[in-house]
Amino acid sequence: MARATPTTPAVTVENVMMICPNLKCRKVLRVPGQFRGQHVRCHYCQTTFEVPAIKQPTKPTAPAQPPKK
Ligand SMILES: [Zn+2]
Numbered sequence: 001m002a003r004a005t006p007t008t009p010a011v012t013v014e015n016v017m018m019i020c021p022n023l024k025c026r027k028v029l030r031v032p033g034q035f036r037g038q039h040v041r042c043h044y045c046q047t048t049f050e051v052p053a054i055k056q057p058t059k060p061t062a063p064a065q066p067p068k069k
Pocket of ligand 1: 022027042
């Protein structure tokens with residue numbers, strides 16, 4: 001009986017979902033987790049930006065806008 005193939009050393013890097021900081025682009029970018037803390041380039045507008053190294057909880061951050069009517 002052959003040994004089962006060893007499971008790949010699980011370096012589970014989750015992709016980082018980011019929105020391009022370029023206000024004219026604002027594309028949702030999926031950056032591989034290994035790029036955390038590094039600079040990546042948006043494929044759409046070529047803007048270079050840094051991927052936050054700290055894992056952020058995915059929660060919709062409400063824009064801090066003063067209540068205005
Ligand atoms: Zn962009």
